[in-house]
Amino acid sequence: MIPPHASAKPRTKPAEIRLEELMDAAEALFLSRGVEATTISDIVAAADVAKGTFYTYFASKGEILQALAKRYTERFMAEVELAVEQHPATAGEARLRAWIEANIRIYARTHALHDVVYANHHHHERGNADRNAIQQQLSAILESGVEAGLWSLPAPRVTASLIYAGVHGATDDLIAVPEQSPDAFIAAVVADCLRMVGVAAVPSKSAAESARAG
Incomplete structure (x- = not known):
């Protein structure tokens, strides 16, 4: 029984x-x-x-908002990491491209939630742990590239900060003008970021066609 x-x-x-x-x-x-x-x-x-x-x-509505911000960042980072890990550790340029593209696509897709959970955050805040965590992903890619001799960066963390700020700031322009071609926009941002690390960007055929179409 x-x-x-x-x-x-x-x-x-x-x-x-x-x-x-x-x-x-x-x-x-x-x-x-x-x-x-x-x-x-x-x-x-x-x-x-x-x-x-x-x-x-x-304890409060503010506390659940903080929890949502933490969850947003964790999911954002996990999705970026998944995109980066599609490429082997030795493929530094491909991983950098993947990081940039994933950041743009995810931020553009989730910006409404980002603006809700980070409404009271400011870019000048120096203790922004969530922003620093995402930058650390990029710093690791850049530092690995330095070790592999892919590029020469005197201060990889400074470069990571510049690329992070540039990518997310530029994506606001994509969000503001959604009728522009996302593929062409991403190709342009990737090309500029690669030039920052001393790599001449050679766009793929599809990216070049998208840029001409845009």
């Missing part, structure tokens, strides 16, 4: 699932209504949980 408890369904969802559902609900509401117009009551109603459940995980 099977004990009664063996077939019983769990009465509550695992904590990690409940947490993700709360964050998903808050993210959707922040995007559709804005942070200020969204209340904790709205979030728990959308997530179908009691208000006490919210306070099990977060």
